[in-house]
Amino acid sequence: MDALLIAGLLVVLFAVLTVVRSVRIVPQARARNVERLGRYHSTLKPGLNFVIPYIDRVYPMIDLREQVVSFRPQPVITEDNLVVEIDTVLYFQVTDPRAAAYEIANYIQAVEQLTVTTLRNVVGSLDLEMTLTSRDTINSQLRGVLDEATGKWGIRVNRVEIKAIDPPKSIKEAMEKQMRAERDKRAAILNAEGQRQSQILTAEGDKQSAILRAEGDRSAAILKAQGQSQAIDEVFQAVHRNDPDPKLLAYQYLQVLPELAKGQGNTFWVIPSEVTSALQGVSKAFTESLPQSPATRHEAPAISEAAARETAQAEQAAAEAVAEAADVDAGPRQLGPAAATADPLADLQENRHRTS
Numbered sequence: 115m116d117a118l119l120i121a122g123l124l125v126v127l128f129a130v131l132t133v134v135r136s137v138r139i140v141p142q143a144r145a146r147n148v149e150r151l152g153r154y155h156s157t158l159k160p161g162l163n164f165v166i167p168y169i170d171r172v173y174p175m176i177d178l179r180e181q182v183v184s185f186r187p188q189p190v191i192t193e194d195n196l197v198v199e200i201d202t203v204l205y206f207q208v209t210d211p212r213a214a215a216y217e218i219a220n221y222i223q224a225v226e227q228l229t230v231t232t233l234r235n236v237v238g239s240l241d242l243e244m245t246l247t248s249r250d251t252i253n254s255q256l257r258g259v260l261d262e263a264t265g266k267w268g269i270r271v272n273r274v275e276i277k278a279i280d281p282p283k284s285i286k287e288a289m290e291k292q293m294r295a296e297r298d299k300r301a302a303i304l305n306a307e308g309q310r311q312s313q314i315l316t317a318e319g320d321k322q323s324a325i326l327r328a329e330g331d332r333s334a335a336i337l338k339a340q341g342q343s344q345a346i347d348e349v350f351q352a353v354h355r356n357d358p359d360p361k362l363l364a365y366q367y368l369q370v371l372p373e374l375a376k377g378q379g380n381t382f383w384v385i386p387s388e389v390t391s392a393l394q395g396v397s398k399a400f401t402e403s404l405p406q407s408p409a410t411r412h413e414a415p416a417i418s419e420a421a422a423r424e425t426a427q428a429e430q431a432a433a434e435a436v437a438e439a440a441d442v443d444a445g446p447r448q449l450g451p452a453a454a455t456a457d458p459l460a461d462l463q464e465n466r467h468r469t470s
Contacts, residue, residue, distance in 0.1 A: 135167035140175065145211040147173045157211050176214060180207040180272060183222060187280065188230045194241045199280040202229055204260075210268030218267045225264060229274065232259045242281060249276050 138158055140146055146158040149171045158165075158172065165172060183206070187199040204225060208214045218224050236255045237245055245252070256274040264271055281289070 132167050136164055138163045138165055138172055143178045144175045145178055145208075146175050147211055147215050149173070154212065154216065173215065176208055176211045178208055178211070180205060183225070184277070185226050185229060187278070188233065190234050190237045192237055192242050192245055193239060196242050196281060196285060198237070198242070198245065198282075199278075200233060200237065200276060201278040201280075202233065202256075203275045203277050204229060204271065205273040205275075206264070206269050206271045208268055209270050213266065213268030221264070221267050221269055224267070225260065225269070225271075228260055228263055229256065232256050242285065246279060246281075249279075252276060 138146065139162055140158045140160045142160045144160060148155045148158060148165060150166070150169055152171075155170060183204045185202050185204065187201040189197050190200050191197055206225060208221075214221055233252070233256060236252050240248060240252075253274050253276060257271055260271040260274060
């Protein structure tokens with residue numbers, strides 16, 4: 115009984131194992147190659163698949179999704195004999211599981227070596243400056259060469275990116291110095307441009323200010339001249355309109371005469387010859403008798419008193435003018451020919467006695 119039980123258990127276990135090995139479940143975006151009796155038979159698709167156990171051999175799964183592989187930095191010599199370290203990143207996808215498994219033993223290693231050789235060929239025709247500034251060109255050339263070479267391996271190269279380009283340390287220091295010099299140059303140029311623009315704007319402002327100030331001075335001078343012209347014209351018109359006689363002009367002359375001697379620096383004062391004639395004109399103006407008319411006959415006493423007061427004021431003004439002229443210490447007093455024989459005060463007193 116024990117032997118039969120053990121045999122039955124073995125048979126059941128063998129049957130379960132056979133069923134398990136005949137069923138294969140493949141995830142999405144995966145594929146598995148099947149060999150039957152050592153020869154490629156088929157590729158299992160995603161989902162539930164059945165195989166013949168103990169006859170069919172199922173290989174490990176192949177990922178059909180896009181994959182990213184980062185290769186270690188590789189030394190590359192440029193056209194100007196400089197060694198740079200270039201780090202690349204590869205984006206590829208398996209399109210044919212059968213070719214990827216049977217056309218190449220290790221497609222990852224093959225892609226890496228092909229990338230390195232192609233990169234050296236491309237960068238070897240460029241100098242350092244072009245290598246640093248032509249990444250897009252290098253990427254496109256690498257992708258074209260890799261895609262063409264890996265097509266028969268069932269692999270499609272989607273993108274090739276250069277992650278880093280590391281020149282030698284001495285070259286880095288030289289590049290930093292050059293960059294610093296370029297920045298200092300740009301800063302100096304910008305500073306000079308700023309100062310130039312500032313000076314130009316300052317000069318423009320000074321020019322506009324001077325122009326406006328000159329225009330203001332010109333307008334002020336024109337307005338002042340116009341005002342003086344109008345004032346002179348008004349005075350001239352008023353004088354001619356009122357028709358003053360020589361007696362009034364002589365009286366005004368005598369009133370202005372004392373102002374000539376009020377200056378602090380006046381040490382020499384010349385009395386013009388017209389003073390005597392002015393004094394005589396004033397004296398005659400206040401001493402001549404007006405014609406008596408019936409309308410003015412009754413007003414004669416008042417007029418005589420007013421004339422007497424005005425005459426006294428005129429005599430006082432003339433006496434002050436003559437006294438101030440006589441008190442000047444520096445220089446002799448110059449008189450006109452008419453004043454040599456006539457005394458203006460004596461003439462005034464004589465005329466006054468005659469009228470009284």
